[in-house]
Amino acid sequence: MFRWVKSRLFLLALLLLAAAYMAWQGAYTWRVPFEWAWWRYGAIVLPLLAAAGMWVAHRWKKDVLPSAASLWVLLIMAVALNSACNLYAFVEPWRLHVPVLVTMASLCLLWAVLRAGAIAFWVVFLVLEIMQVCGFLQYGTRINSLVVAEILEASWEDALAYLTFTNLGMLALSFVLGILFCWGLRRTLRRQHSLSLFNAACLFGGAGLAFALLIPPNRVKQDFFWPVSEVPGLYTSVAEALTINEATINIVESLESPTNQPSKLHTLRGGEGVVLVVHVGESIRADRMSLNGYERDTTPWLRQQKNLINFPDCISAACDTCQAQIAMLTDARRDIHEKRPGMLPRTGSVLDLFDAHGFDIYSFFGRRCAQKLKYDRVVLVLTQRSKQKFNAPGSPWTAVPQMQEVLQKAEQGQNLLFFINNEGSHTPFEHYDRKNVPFAPAASNFEDPSSQAQEVNNAYDSTIHYTDEFFRRVAEAIGQRPFVYLYVSDHGEYLGHDGMWGRAALGESHRAYHATTGCRVGMFLLYNEAFEKLHPHFGAALQQMRTNASQTVAHEHVFHTLLGLFRLETPYYSSALDLSSPQVQPYDGPKP
Ligand SMILES: [Zn+2]
Known part of the structure; x- marks a missing residue:
């Protein structure tokens, strides 16, 4: 009985601490109307489950909850785990109490179900998460389908490039830490009854969700529920990397590089220091x-730019990033499907030709933007001649340094080609200047956009x-440096236009897309x-392009x-599709 009271005292102390912290953070700002997303029911269901479990344990004369001492150790472990492995633990807004409670719940639940078998999960998870933290700090990227695809498709040389002294050291350290952690976990939990651990898991999980309820709904992020939120992410990254849309990838991979045919660059000899920027925009x-x-x-x-040629009537090939990229970078004219x-x-990436004629290619990608792997791998193939690829952590602006x-x-004098493809204006419209919002009030929550149409439109414009x-x-x-910057967005976006929000409503209906x-x-x-x-050709080509721009x-x-524009001669070139040529023909495909 005494033990039960001590465990309750622990829980009370923990909840009071978290509540005090929430109050200090000023997070008690309920928003009306309140949205009941599915996970929010957990805040009610889990405590009920815990109560039922505690009643059963009481009837069976088992421990109702784990010992107070083991709960304190769990708390310390959860804080340590978050500090070492959770990328978002100390990111503003600081909500450490939620992942700490969710971590404690996960530790208890896995041990309740798997007993010592849980150790296998935690070792793998710890190693992956520490890799993730190292990857993020060094390369600005999280483990996502793009990274998994890179790993799967990496040559030995590529792989060796990442086996640096630091990385190997961190890998070894993460193993040692993982083993130490699991040893501690086993010592703490092995004498605890599964039912008492289950009850504790429900209580901690319920408390974590209850605290998340107190955060205004539009500020709740999936990452608050670490480590649970990581598992589906890691799983889908691998699943996407292995399975999704092999067909598209196979088509793009099977395309013969345009450099397999003779080609000649008439305007540059090398040493001009030209920077060509090819920016595939988003939405x-x-x-x-x-x-x-x-x-x-x-x-x-x-x-305000006078050296700008604007194309006000540009039609995108497909409502899908991947198909649009293929239409832009290869000589495909429409959606290949x-x-x-x-x-x-008939041929692969135009970037290959620039590489073959002395341009060093550098690619600047965004963070993961909820794209399917098809996109990740296709863009990797189309930019495969890049000398280096960068991922922008957080804001696209971080690509500038x-x-x-x-x-x-x-x-x-080195001629450079910068390929850019970042999040831009992709849903849920997250990247805008938060400190100085140009069109306020803006809301980037895309759960129910029509109910806050003005805010979502403001976020998009921002x-x-x-x-x-x-x-x-x-x-x-x-x-x-002499530079030329070509920007083309991959597809548009619906903000209530044509009765739609986002692009999901279009599905695969391409005809409908071109009717909107x-x-x-x-x-x-x-x-x-x-x-x-x-070069005299550049002046003439730009002049012609200005004439054709309308x-x-x-x-x-x-x-x-x-x-x-560069007078790069290849059998794949067609002057009827060259906007810098007087022979160009306007687009005659479907359009609204
Ligand atoms: Zn897109």
């Missing part, structure tokens, strides 16, 4: 850029404003005078325009 509707007359000033910087004759790709580093290290500042920073980083205004996307070309003056253009023009 920017043309009608949401002030550049195209939108009443809100979403693109204040672009709007439509299988239209004459519209399928990475570019500055590349520019500093590269030789002055992401475009943020991307405009990204363009400015990149141009500033490139500085005096969501397929008209942002596209422009920006250059500086140093580039224009570098036509209806499409993703199918990107491949040929890049070739035409």
Whole structure:
């Protein structure tokens, strides 16, 4: 009986501590209407389960809860585990009490079910999570399907490049820590009855969820529920890496590189120090850029650039990032799954040709943006000649210092190609200047967008404003080098347009996509005078492009325009699809 009282005292102390902490954080700001997402029921169900379990244990004359001493040790272990392995433990907003309670619940539950077998899970989990922390700190990337795909497809040389002294040391250390942790766990829990551990797990889980309920719903992040939130993420990363959409990947992988045919670059000899930026944008509707007359000033910087050729009527090939990328970077003219004759790709990535003609390619990707692996692997194939690939941790702006580093290290005359594909304005519209929101109040919660249409629209417009500042920073980083920047968004977005939110409603119905205004996307070309003056062809091509800019253009023009602008001669080039050529034909495919 005494033990039961002590355990209860422990629980009381723990809950009071967490409550005091919440009050101190000022988190008691309930929002109405309150949304009952499925997980929120856990805050009621789990304590009920715990009460039932405690009643059964009492009837069976078993321990109702684990001993107070073991609960204290569990608490210390949970805090230590979060401190060492949870990337989000100390990130603002600081909600450490939720993952600590969820960790304690996970420790108890796994031991209750698997007993000592739980050790196998925790060793693997600890190693993966420490790898994740190291990966994030060093490379700015979490373990996601892209990383898993990279690991699976890595050559020995690639793999060796990551087996640095630090990484090997960390790996060994994580094993030692994992074993120490599991030894401690076994010592603490082996004498505890499974039912008492189950009761404790339900209580801690319920308490964790109850505290999460007190956080305003739009600020609750999946990451608060670490380590439980990590398991599906790690699982899907691997599952996607192994299975999803092999067909698309196979098609793209089977394409012959355009460098297998003879080609010649007529304008550059090398040593000019040109920077060509190819930016595959995310989810920017043309009608949401002030550049195209939108009443809100979403693109204040672009709007003021005189060396800018804007394409106000650009039609995207598909509502899917992956298909759009194929249409832009290869000579495919439409979505490859439509299988239209004459519209399928005959060759691979246009970037290969620039690599073959002396450009060093550097790719700048975003963090994971909830894409399927198909996208991850296709973009890897299309950018496979990159000298280096970067992931931007958090904000897309963090790619700018990475570019500055590349520019500093590269030789002055080295021609460079920067390929950019970050989150941009992808749902749930997270990347905008939070300290100085241009269009407030903005809400990036995409759970029920129509109920907060204005806030979601504000967030979307703010992401475009943020991307405009990204363009400015990149141009500033490139500085005096001759540069040309081609931006094309992959697909649009629906913010109540055509009765839809996001793009999920479209599914695979491509005809419907081209019947909506969501397929008209942002596209422009920006250059500086140093580039224009570098070769007489550049000046003439840019002039011609300006003349053609008011036509209806499409993703199918990107491949040929890049070739035409640089006069890169290859059998795959078609002047009818080159926006810098007087022979160009406007897009005649489906459009709204
Ligand atoms: Zn996309």
